[in-house]
Amino acid sequence: MKSIAVLFVTALAASSAAATATAEPVKNPALAAQLSVMAPRVVTWAEKLATEGRAHGVALTPAQERIARASGVRNPHDVRIIVVDRIPLPDEPQLRAAALEVGLSPSSALGMTLGYTVMVVRGYEDNVRLLSHELRHVAQYEACGGIRPFLTMHLADLAAFGYEDSPFEVDARAHEQDGPPVLRRASSGG
Numbered sequence: 001m002k003s004i005a006v007l008f009v010t011a012l013a014a015s016s017a018a019a020t021a022t023a024e025p026v027k028n029p030a031l032a033a034q035l036s037v038m039a040p041r042v043v044t045w046a047e048k049l050a051t052e053g054r055a056h057g058v059a060l061t062p063a064q065e066r067i068a069r070a071s072g073v074r075n076p077h078d079v080r081i082i083v084v085d086r087i088p089l090p091d092e093p094q095l096r097a098a099a100l101e102v103g104l105s106p107s108s109a110l111g112m113t114l115g116y117t118v119m120v121v122r123g124y125e126d127n128v129r130l131l132s133h134e135l136r137h138v139a140q141y142e143a144c145g146g147i148r149p150f151l152t153m154h155l156a157d158l159a160a161f162g163y164e165d166s167p168f169e170v171d172a173r174a175h176e177q178d179g180p181p182v183l184r185r186a187s188s189g190g
């Protein structure tokens with residue numbers, strides 16, 4: 001199963017310009033129907049990666065915990081960071097195609113969050129802007145009640161608004177923090 005990895009891909013270049021999510025007609029009804037059908041597979045894939053994150057990820061440092069709290073995360077101790085060489089992409093052709101269609105750019109993906117698992121590309125693990133953005137996604141998962149409800153909503157939003165203007169992305173960009181690099185604990189190496 002693959003992903004949605006894509007869905008939370010974060011381009012560092014994304015500024016905090018906030019597009020307002022208004023109730024527009026669905027941008028792409030065909031895609032909306034397609035994503036709706038794919039949702040259960042996306043959830044399964046996401047839950048699998050999140051489980052791996054719980055097993056192999058690294059807990060937040062105190063400095064990172066402060067960023068998490070400022071991002072609205074209720075349970076920072078549950079967050080796990082995984083450093084990856086590349087954000088995992090959907091293996092399944094249909095999911096991959098859908099990801100591209102919603103405007104995700106795998107080549108520029110620097111981070112992805114699935115529940116309490118935050119993946120960041122190696123070299124960006126100390127980047128406060130990226131971390132704060134991804135931690136805001138953690139807060140969104142918490143507010144929604146978990147991976148399934150979050151992704152169900154986010155997939156529908158992606159079809160309705162496109163990636164950049166989807167409400168969760170707009171909100172995450174609006175909560176990006178700047179700051180000096182935060183040192184991590186010894187790297188988990190993956």
Ligand SMILES: [Zn+2]
Nearest residue numbers: 008010169172
């Ligand atoms: Zn994001």
